[in-house]
Amino acid sequence: xxxxxxxxxxxxxxxxxxxxxxxxxxxxxxxxxxxxxxxxxxxxxxxxxxxxxxxxxxxxxxxxxxxxxxxxxxxxxxxxxxxxxxxxxxxxxxxxxxxxxxxxxxxxxxxxxxxxxxxxxxxxxxxxxxxxxxxxxxxxxxxxxxxxxxxxxxxxxxxx
Numbered sequence: 001x002x003x004x005x006x007x008x009x010x011x012x013x014x015x016x017x018x019x020x021x022x023x024x025x026x027x028x029x030x031x032x033x034x035x036x037x038x039x040x041x042x043x044x045x046x047x048x049x050x051x052x053x054x055x056x057x058x059x060x061x062x063x064x065x066x067x068x069x070x071x072x073x074x075x076x077x078x079x080x081x082x083x084x085x086x087x088x089x090x091x092x093x094x095x096x097x098x099x100x101x102x103x104x105x106x107x108x109x110x111x112x113x114x115x116x117x118x119x120x121x122x123x124x125x126x127x128x129x130x131x132x133x134x135x136x137x138x139x140x141x142x143x144x145x146x147x148x149x150x151x152x153x154x155x156x157x158x159x160x
Contacts, residue, residue, distance in 0.1 A: 015076050016100035017052035017129050018044045018052065024135075025061060026154025031146055037061035040154055042135075044074065051075045054086070076100060084109050084125075091116050094123060105129035117144045133158060 008016060022042045025134040029035035038058045045053050050075040058067040072086035073092075079099040083095040093116055098109030114120050122142040129135055 006048035006083050008046060008048065009048055009050045009078055011078070012046055012052060013081070015052070015078075016075070017099050017102075017105050017109065018074075018107070018127070018135075019046065020044065021160035022135050022156035023159045024154055024156030026058075026152055028152045030141065030149070032143070036067075038062075038067055038123070038154075040156060042156060044151045054084070058123065082107060082109055093119065096123070098125075123147060124148065 001031070012019075020043075020046075024040060026038050026040055028033065028038060037060075039061050040056065040058045042053045043053075047053070053071075054074055055069075055071045057069040059065060060067055069089040070086050072084060072153075075083045080099050082098050082100050084094070086094040088094070088098070088129075092114065094111050095113040096109040096111050098107065099125065100107045105128065107125075107156075109125050111123040114123060120141060120143055124140040125137065126140075127135065127137045135156040135158070137152075137154055137156075138150060141146050141151040142148040
């Protein structure tokens with residue numbers, strides 16, 4: 001599924017550890033909302049080109065009710081930088097830039113643009129593949145009324 005039998009483009013090799021379908025649970029909160037638990041699925045795939053396709057969706061852990069969805073593309077650069085474009089189901093669009101560390105299996109990106117947002121000012125995402133194969137990530141957010149702080153924290157396992 002990650003590449004449907006197509007050869008991996010060499011540009012994707014440093015972040016190939018992210019390819020596949022991931023599923024797990026997370027917790028979210030922010031000073032302006034009630035805390036919550038969620039189930040999440042992330043899929044990163046490729047089509048032989050120098051970009052990964054990204055799709056994410058979440059459900060409430062207690063009820064299974066759909067919560068959020070987003071999709072986009074991840075484009076690693078030879079200098080260790082990474083560009084990510086994401087469209088959220090809420091209408092918000094993000095352009096993020098940051099870096100990957102292929103040896104440490106980490107990714108850190110920060111929004112350069114958050115489009116169609118009346119409240120969100122900045123988003124920071126951090127991904128880390130742990131030694132046991134768990135994909136851990138956090139999302140920090142800054143709004144027009146709150147400083148940058150943790151919003152989401154999840155741990156996922158590869159299912160495909």
